[in-house]
Amino acid sequence: MRGGLKLKIAVFFLVAFVVLIAMITGAYWWSNTPPKRPHNVSEGAVFLWAGHLGLPASKHGTWLECWTDSRVGENRCRLTEMDGTRSFDGVFLANIGSKPVPQSELEMLSEQTSQSVDLWVRVNAQLVPLIFLKSGRVLIPSDAYQEGLAKLEHLRQVQGK
Numbered sequence: 001m002r003g004g005l006k007l008k009i010a011v012f013f014l015v016a017f018v019v020l021i022a023m024i025t026g027a028y029w030w031s032n033t034p035p036k037r038p039h040n041v042s043e044g045a046v047f048l049w050a051g052h053l054g055l056p057a058s059k060h061g062t063w064l065e066c067w068t069d070s071r072v073g074e075n076r077c078r079l080t081e082m083d084g085t086r087s088f089d090g091v092f093l094a095n096i097g098s099k100p101v102p103q104s105e106l107e108m109l110s111e112q113t114s115q116s117v118d119l120w121v122r123v124n125a126q127l128v129p130l131i132f133l134k135s136g137r138v139l140i141p142s143d144a145y146q147e148g149l150a151k152l153e154h155l156r157q158v159q160g161k
Contacts, residue, residue: 034061038084041065044106045080048114048129062087064113066131066139068103075100075139077131088126092139095152107134119155121147 034047045065066077079088094101112132113119120127121144130148131139140148 041080046108046110066106091142093142095138105135
């Protein structure tokens with residue numbers, strides 16, 4: 001009888017441990033999966049996480065999408081909140097060259113773009129990111145271009161490049 005009770009207790013604690021590990025794993029997976037894309041956000045948009053807390057927490061961040069408007073020869077980007085509310089839409093200029101970045105090169109690096117609020121600039125009352133592209137170029141909001149260039153230069157000095 002005593003051996004059977006010890007076995008039941010051991011099985012109970014083993015099952016409880018497995019359930020706990022599964023819950024923690026599920027919470028981390030859920031908190032690191034981007035939320036459902038709002039209907040007014042294109043398939044090419046990336047999700048910018050707003051700070052990592054290190055613990056499973058509710059999702060927060062912004063959707064970012066960029067495109068080349070060849071009619072007027074400019075790059076445009078839009079920030080959309082998780083609920084579909086547009087928070088910013090504007091013209092962006094590349095840090096290198098005077099022509100707009102072609103649509104085929106607008107592959108955004110979401111992690112690098114959202115890495116630090118120090119690499120965001122204020123346009124009117126809105127914070128807007130400097131957008132890092134896979135090509136090595138950076139898109140900067142045209143209304144804060146000089147501030148964005150200064151932030152990039154500071155980043156390069158800090159990184160020793």
